Amino acid sequence: GQQLNQSPQSMFIQEGEDVSMNCTSSSIFNTWLWYKQDPGEGPVLLIALYKAGELTSNGRLTAQFGITRKDSFLNISASIPSDVGIYFCAANSGTYKYIFGTGTRLKVLA
Amino acid sequence: EAGVAQSPRYKIIEKRQSVAFWCNPISGHATLYWYQQILGQGPKLLIQFQNNGVVDDSQLPKDRFSAERLKGVDSTLKIQPAKLEDSAVYLCASRSPTDTQYFGPGTRLTVL
Numbered sequence: 001g002q003q004l005n006q007s008p009q010s011m012f013i014q015e016g017e018d019v020s021m022n023c024t025s026s027s028i029f030n031t032w033l034w035y036k037q038d039p040g041e042g043p044v045l046l047i048a049l050y051k052a053g054e055l056t057s058n059g060r061l062t063a064q065f066g067i068t069r070k071d072s073f074l075n076i077s078a079s080i081p082s083d084v085g086i087y088f089c090a091a092n093s094g095t096y097k098y099i100f101g102t103g104t105r106l107k108v109l110a
Numbered sequence: 111e112a113g114v115a116q117s118p119r120y121k122i123i124e125k126r127q128s129v130a131f132w133c134n135p136i137s138g139h140a141t142l143y144w145y146q147q148i149l150g151q152g153p154k155l156l157i158q159f160q161n162n163g164v165v166d167d168s169q170l171p172k173d174r175f176s177a178e179r180l181k182g183v184d185s186t187l188k189i190q191p192a193k194l195e196d197s198a199v200y201l202c203a204s205r206s207p208t209d210t211q212y213f214g215p216g217t218r219l220t221v222l
Contacts, residue, residue, distance in 0.1 A: 031209045042114075042178055042201050042213035043153070050209065088152055090211065096141050097166060100152035 006089055006101030013079055014109050021104040022073040023089035027107040029099075031092040032065050035087045037103075043088055047074070049056045081108050112136065114158045114214035116202050122220045128190040131217045134183070135204030141165075143178055143211070144187050145201040153201055159185060189219075 006023045011070045013019055019058040023032070035043035047058050049065035049072060056063055072091070076083055084103055115134040123129050135142045140161050145153035156175065158166040162182040170177070174193070179185040189196055199216040206212070 033211060035213070040216075040218065042116075042199075042216040045210065045212060048208075048210045076187075092209060092211075096160070096205060097158060098143075098157065102152055 002093065004089055004091060004099050006103040006104055008104055009102065010105035010107070012107045012109060015079060015081060017079055019076040019079055019083070019106060020073060021087060021106075022071060023091070023101045024071040025091065025099075026070065027093060028069045029091035030069075030094045031097070032063070033090040033092075034061075034063050034072070034074045035088045035090065037057050037088060038085045044084075046087075076106075079108050081110055084108050114202055114204055114212055116172055116200075116217055118214060118217055120218050120220075122222065123192055125194055126191040128188065129192055129219060130186050130188045131200050131202075131219075133185045133187070133214060134204070135145035135185075135202070138190030138202065139204035139206055139212075140182070141205035141206070142179060143203040144185070147199040147216070149198070156187070157176055187201050187211050192219075192221045194221050 004023045010031045019038050034046045037043040047063040052069045053067050054065040060077045088103050089100045092098050117132050142159045144156045147153045156170045158179045159179045162179050177187045199218050201210050201216045202214045
């Protein structure tokens, strides 16, 4: 079945550093979504991507929809302590059903 | 625009008891999802509705879980009877016409 491989699983970074995470799959998708989830809360949408090659920014966050439609990455520039959380990618192949990555746990050291 | 609403936010029950969760999606969103999220894992789809019809419930444990969306707007998810392994966060989400999925804050269920 379809699955998303998200990496890294976790990372510790210093405040001010840039962060990069990605999701890959052997399947083709029409939509990629990136979420951030804080403890005890539901996932919050960060960026939505709808076209292959699309590059979209949201403040310090930038995400790209891979040209092959099989991958996506999320970059966070100049990380701050409130960036701590779990980041999930999700993708949809047009069936209205979303597949989720396993999450990247980000910890920022002040 | 108002987000996806869920209640209650927290629930503690004993095993073999029943529990129900409520969700009100974003206005105009025809597709509604219920997910189960075990600590440390990504959301797992339980059931997907399109208006008041079920699109996918292949991963719903139908011997104990049930869900309905009678009028195609809000939805309830019920567990009867609950087991210890049902302890999780239950997330409701709805999908916009532009293929973007929005989550509610979730209900944290603890089964003792």
